Amino acid sequence: MATIAILGAGIMATALTFPLTENGHKVNLVGTHLDRDIIESIQTTGIHPDLDLKVNDKVVAYQLEDAEVAFEGADVAMSGVNSFGVHWAGEQLAKLVKPGMKVLIITKGMEADDEGNLYLLPEVMQRYFDEDLKNSVTWSAIVGPSIAGEVAVHHDTCVIFAGEDQQSLDYLADLFRTDYYHVWTSTDFRGCEIGAATKNIYAFAAGLGQGLLRKEDKQDDRYVRHNYNAAVFGQGQTELRQFMSLLGGKPETADGLAGVGDMYVTSAGGRNVRAGTYVGEGIPFSEVRDSLMKGVTLEGVNAIRVIGGALEPLTKRGVIEPEDFPLCRYLYQIIEHDAPLDMPFESFFGTMK
Amino acid sequence: MATIAILGAGIMATALTFPLTENGHKVNLVGTHLDRDIIESIQTTGIHPDLDLKVNDKVVAYQLEDAEVAFEGADVAMSGVNSFGVHWAGEQLAKLVKPGMKVLIITKGMEADDEGNLYLLPEVMQRYFDEDLKNSVTWSAIVGPSIAGEVAVHHDTCVIFAGEDQQSLDYLADLFRTDYYHVWTSTDFRGCEIGAATKNIYAFAAGLGQGLLRKEDKQDDRYVRHNYNAAVFGQGQTELRQFMSLLGGKPETADGLAGVGDMYVTSAGGRNVRAGTYVGEGIPFSEVRDSLMKGVTLEGVNAIRVIGGALEPLTKRGVIEPEDFPLCRYLYQIIEHDAPLDMPFESFFGTMK
DSSP: OOEEEEEOOSHHHHHTHHHHHHTTOEEEEEOOTTOHHHHHHHHHHSEETTTTEEOOTTEEEEOGGGHHHHHTTOSEEEEOOOGGGHHHHHHHHHHHOOTTOEEEEOOOOEEEOTTOOEEEHHHHHHTTSOHHHHHHSEEEEEESSOOHHHHHTTOOEEEEEEESOHHHHHHHHHHHOOSSEEEEEESOHHHHHHHHHHHHHHHHHHTHHHHHHHHTTOTTSSSOSHHHHHHHHHHHHHHHHHHHHHTTOOGGGGSGGGTHHHHHHHHTSSHHHHHHHHHHHTOOHHHIIIIITTTOOOHHHHHIIIIIHHHHHHHHTTSSOTTSSHHHHHHHHHHHHOOOSOOOGGGSSSSOO | OOEEEEEOOSHHHHHTHHHHHHTTOEEEEEOOGGGHHHHHHHHHHSEETTTTEEOOTTEEEEOGGGHHHHHTTOSEEEEOOOGGGHHHHHHHHHHHOOTTOEEEEOOOOEEEOTTOOEEEHHHHHHTTSOHHHHHHSEEEEEESSOOHHHHHTTOOEEEEEEESOHHHHHHHHHHHOOSSEEEEEESOHHHHHHHHHHHHHHHHHHTHHHHHHHHTTOTTSSSOSHHHHHHHHHHHHHHHHHHHHHTTOOGGGGSGGGTHHHHHHHHTSSHHHHHHHHHHHTOOHHHIIIIITTTOOOHHHHHIIIIIHHHHHHHHTTSSOTTSSHHHHHHHHHHHHOOOSOOOGGGSSSSOO
């Protein structure tokens, strides 16, 4: 039996307590300052209000002030915060994590500097650790197509545990594996993280065709816009694979769960797709952001802002060509400059001959 | 202005008459013996009954007995029949096609011999041509994510014209290109045809998760089975790419329109997905075939039968390993041996470690 301490009590972190506790492990779930109500709810009723499910008995919920107790003696230290909390989480974990622990991250995304250099979030988090501590633990992450609630209700889910240390990956995978939670491992840590971060870009794009149909009032017509969506998906997949090469992942990691599979599930629905749908309907993105979806966490939009924003400096430096990543560049124009919907199909799939 | 003669008046062939005639070209649309009512309808009312749309004036519809007149002097000879009619179409076209014509094929699929050798349908069709005639024309095909009705109603559609002769491809692409019908070209003829044929296998698989949800009476639950579908899609994409290598296509053709994009649109709905849904609900495939969907053309199921059936002899001959193509092999068990739904996730994505 192992003890897993998790910082962040969002739906994904909490969903992962199901396979863990069903395998007999103990989970200490620590809320961030934004999770106070969630933790109180779990402490009093056992119910996670956003998941709308009762967590298993072996989950012990802690408010943030009790984080030290929760992490004391843990075998695994997990970061369950989303990409917006990565700096805060890095700071906290640098205090909570102890040598020998296995760090497991579900936070996904990238950050960029002014020159367009892109950094994966585990790298960002590691900056808060002093060198000795950083090297005295192992770093791993969970990627792949995984809607949190589906894990919690025991629907089959296939994921990859990625990291540099195969032994840690095997240990961690073993803690989580059940008959519905299927775990593969990969030592292409960078590639897996690149897929996880860039697929969010294209979730926003997946909503545009549906919005366009609504704008035309054709959403109930016999013929909808599957061809449009498929072309956008195909270009998204092509760019995801190009990001893999550009940022140092293995090309084959763009296949299967960490790339295409994850992009598929992210495109099937959710907040980023909804934001794209509004834009497809003809609403400027700034209005979606400031009014229709005010306060809603949009990791896909953030990915477009960060990664899309890095493309211009990378082009200026000659690292990429102006015709590379046309879809990501166009999505950046939508979210930063309120560009109207006019999909640049002719720029897709390499030069059109 | 060019003249395009098309054999077969199904929905895809007829949909393609829209961009052609809007570009000022003349289309002679010849029905097969199965299309008599369609041709009569177009001749009398202009309406294609299955598309439920009026075709443009520049389309002239011919019954099969007038095929020779229709093909006389045509610049382009198209095969618009489906994969079940490939031998018949080969025989007919061998008589109708004249030297110098550009042959353009929308029939997709494969055939296998007893040793598991797989042949693309353009190859099968070419067998009916004598060597001189075969070499006096050029051979091209249309592939990519394209639902026929969407083309007909002018929804954006991105496709690839594939063939060995770039000049013919450029000529053909130019005949079809409009502001909604976007055409790329590729000289990886084999790769494009492999993608077009194998993607149908995985359309059937795309229905299984939805069927399973129905069986569990959970289709209206908050948490459905996107994770399941994404894992199946990811494995399908992985196998499509492997088929590309196995059968002599370029690996990169598995990206974008000819591979992932086409698989995406085929998985979004249609008859093959529906057949998979029934099996997911727990109905043996033989009952789906002989009763629920009796007489319905299922090209995906046929692809599983042909390509899936070739995997065993290919394995025996040592061409592939027993652990290759686990999803395709399992789908073959479903459609040939009424295997119940029990997705072999653990066999996916290479060996599970």
